[in-house]
């Protein structure tokens with residue numbers, strides 16, 4: 281008999297959350313705290329979505345997306361999770377850029393960037409001040425037609441090197457390009473510039489374990505290895521139930537943390553939406569995907585502290601999104617994980633990340649796919665040699681992930697690492713107007729992606745669900 285991962289699950293809940301990415305986890309926690317009965321369904325065998333990790337023999341633990349997030353995560357975790365989680369968030373101070381145009385180290389905050397822009401790039405202080413103020417003043421209701429390219433042209437015309445400094449890390453962090461609305465850049469960049477780049481001490485496994493414990497304390501019914509096949513909607517367009525592992529479970533509301541396009545077009549079905557909304561959904565562009573190479577050093581081997589925490593390496597001249605996505609990799613971000621990442625551990629690991637196009641990898645034959653992965657590993661080691669001499673001799677384990685890997689584990693269409701382009705946010709926000717009781721929280725619109733974006737979007741949408749489930753009574 282196959283194991284029943286829904287054993288003893290109830291037949292009805294107030295809310296069913298589909299997916300345990302950071303947005304799904306946060307929503308489930310808040311709604312359970314508010315007293316709703318919550319069922320959390322996750323198809324994978326571990327919680328976290330892209331906030332995940334994996335183990336390999338020899339005691340190595342690799343983090344997938346723990347490279348850096350803004351300081352705002354401390355407040356969000358304290359308010360919507362626990363003080364203990366917030367207390368484990370620490371700053372990464374060694375951010376490094378190495379490319380043909382410049383070589384520099386920074387704490388990646390406004391003060392240090394201002395210094396660098398003046399001293400190393402010769403920009404006038406009032407121009408820098410004007411740029412930072414404009415970026416920081418941006419919000420969702422601003423003019424959305426201004427592109428990031430136009431924003432840079434306004435302040436730094438002809439300065440490809442400045443654009444690179446200001447943009448490259450953000451492109452790695454959320455896949456945005458110069459053609460995306462400037463607000464998607466301004467909001468995310470300003471979040472980082474506030475106080476720099478942060479990480480979770482203890483690793484993603486420790487974070488997700490702490491989150492799981494808190495969910496259990498708050499009464500969330502958590503089920504892994506449960507793939508939702510359908511969101512059932514009445515003819516009057518009201519959510520009724522979900523079908524998961526072949527079982528129907530009723531609910532008053534569904535909050536889907538699955539990809540927004542899959543939620544609407546696959547899990548629910550086009551027939552339940554206005555035709556114009558279906559067209560709008562189909563037109564939503566996905567963000568790019570990623571490749572990673574995971575490298576663990578032999579016990580006792582390490583690298584010099586001076587190598588930094590996050591290194592943006594490129595051999596390409598100028599900021600060029602096509603080059604960043606190309607299989608012919610010329611730009612990589614290296615994350616260096618010291619033993620301090622997991623206090624008590626004696627392991628040194630390196631993860632190299634590159635942005636990538638899904639089709640480049642998905643269309644390869646199996647042989648070509650394996651060869652391309654091998655090539656990626658080898659060229660990554662070649663590149664890493666200049667920062668960690670003799671890395672091949674020190675290496676205990678190496679493997680690569682591609683857009684196909686991310687698609688497989690998170691079920692994101694085309695392995696999209698950062699959800700959708702900006703228009704996905706509008707579709708996500710207006711979903712409940714189409715089907716009563718159906719909500720979406722997860723990476724959309726660039727600004728709602730990344731660790732902080734996903735957590736904060738989970739907060740916003742759980743408030744919407746709360747309002748839907750408990751409408752306020754009008755004053756007498």
Ligand SMILES: Cc1cc2nc3c(=O)[nH]c(=O)nc-3n(C[C@H](O)[C@H](O)[C@H](O)COP(=O)(O)OP(=O)(O)OC[C@H]3O[C@@H](n4cnc5c(N)ncnc54)[C@H](O)[C@@H]3O)c2cc1C
Nearest residue numbers: 299301302303323329330345347348508538697723730731
């Ligand atoms: C390589 C890489 C590096 C990254 N680096 C960073 C970084 O340094 N900093 C940062 O802030 N962000 C980073 N990110 C992005 C960040 O990890 C994500 O934006 C964020 O974790 C996404 O959270 P989410 O809530 O949108 O859900 P996701 O993580 O997308 O999770 C969705 C969940 O839903 C589940 N699901 C989907 N369909 C179903 C179904 N039908 N039934 C049941 N379950 C389902 C999936 O299995 C998954 O667990 C990175 C991402 C990648 C891929």
